[in-house]
Amino acid sequence: MYTVSSLKAELHERGWRLTPQRETILQIFQNLPTGEHLSAEDLHVLLQQDGEPISLSTIYRNLKMMSRMGILRELELAEGHKHYEINQPAPYHHHHLICVRCNKTTEFKNDSILKMGAKTAQKEGYHLLDCQLTIHAICPSCQRSILPI
Amino acid sequence: MYTVSSLKAELHERGWRLTPQRETILQIFQNLPTGEHLSAEDLHVLLQQDGEPISLSTIYRNLKMMSRMGILRELELAEGHKHYEINQPAPYHHHHLICVRCNKTTEFKNDSILKMGAKTAQKEGYHLLDCQLTIHAICPSCQRSILPI
DNA sequence: GTACATAATGCGATGCCTTCTCAATAGTGC
DNA sequence: GCACTATTGAGAAGGCATCGCATTATGTAC
Numbered sequence: 001m002y003t004v005s006s007l008k009a010e011l012h013e014r015g016w017r018l019t020p021q022r023e024t025i026l027q028i029f030q031n032l033p034t035g036e037h038l039s040a041e042d043l044h045v046l047l048q049q050d051g052e053p054i055s056l057s058t059i060y061r062n063l064k065m066m067s068r069m070g071i072l073r074e075l076e077l078a079e080g081h082k083h084y085e086i087n088q089p090a091p092y093h094h095h096h097l098i099c100v101r102c103n104k105t106t107e108f109k110n111d112s113i114l115k116m117g118a119k120t121a122q123k124e125g126y127h128l129l130d131c132q133l134t135i136h137a138i139c140p141s142c143q144r145s146i147l148p149i
Numbered sequence: 150m151y152t153v154s155s156l157k158a159e160l161h162e163r164g165w166r167l168t169p170q171r172e173t174i175l176q177i178f179q180n181l182p183t184g185e186h187l188s189a190e191d192l193h194v195l196l197q198q199d200g201e202p203i204s205l206s207t208i209y210r211n212l213k214m215m216s217r218m219g220i221l222r223e224l225e226l227a228e229g230h231k232h233y234e235i236n237q238p239a240p241y242h243h244h245h246l247i248c249v250r251c252n253k254t255t256e257f258k259n260d261s262i263l264k265m266g267a268k269t270a271q272k273e274g275y276h277l278l279d280c281q282l283t284i285h286a287i288c289p290s291c292q293r294s295i296l297p298i
Numbered sequence: 299g300t301a302c303a304t305a306a307t308g309c310g311a312t313g314c315c316t317t318c319t320c321a322a323t324a325g326t327g328c
Numbered sequence: 329g330c331a332c333t334a335t336t337g338a339g340a341a342g343g344c345a346t347c348g349c350a351t352t353a354t355g356t357a358c
Contacts, residue, residue, distance in 0.1 A: 016306090019306060021307075040345080055307065061306085061307090068249050076225040080344080081343080082345090097275060101217070108269055110269070113265065116259060128284065128286045129287065130285045132282070132283055134280070137277045165335090167325080168335065190315085206339095207336055209315090213317095
């Protein structure tokens, strides 16, 4: 599990600082039930409710930073804005099946996908951060409905 | 290859119409070299240069519609806006490796991923439209640079 | 412990991609 | 050819995300 002290170490390596805001954000994601993901706005509201508000600018900046460090995954689901979740190795690592009509999102696991992703990145000399298989499809219920696309 | 007449048939099934604009957009994507993808804006400019301008509203509407029909793939690369390309089966089907620092995007093929995606969709009763493995990583050149994240 | 350099925060303004509204246009079936 | 209505085009509006800058505060050196 990625800890606050490993975050601190990694930040210091680059001459950056550990702030209470960064620590809080990391902890929120660590305590989130597996497979739950938050948008920047969700996180903003959640923190206000918890009585430790963090400005939206800071949230956006740190979500982006933590994604680029490989700590978080940036998900493009179907709602038109990004979602974030903690980035975990197998066997917690998972992927998403999305209905393009009702936006219903289902998780599924498949460890060989992560292996393939790692192999591809390695072959090209890339340092892997995240690897997501996103399936766009139409769910059974939407297939039955006559509603337009 | 998906043709104009199959587009027409599929539109008519739903009570929709084949317009010159839709025909033009489909043809542009069909004639694009494999692996090239366009943003809405790219397409808009391209059409103006070709002397058959189509309004941005219409472009956005039809790109979305054709993605939801499974004709186009909607790609989330790293530039902050969507890109589109024609959706092709194996062995043309491919995936993307993206450097989160310089946004360099590389394609790679792996037919077993499409098979897994199809199997997953089928198992859940979904009608598959598209399946993309997106790898976020840091390219060799950016690993060497000292530049911040 | 104190002081300093500068990274990070918060606020509001700004930007950009995308969607919406609505009158005008044009496919389709009869 | 006519009626019906899906579609288009133009501009306005919306929403997510980023930027600029004054203020705050972390980490380091003394």
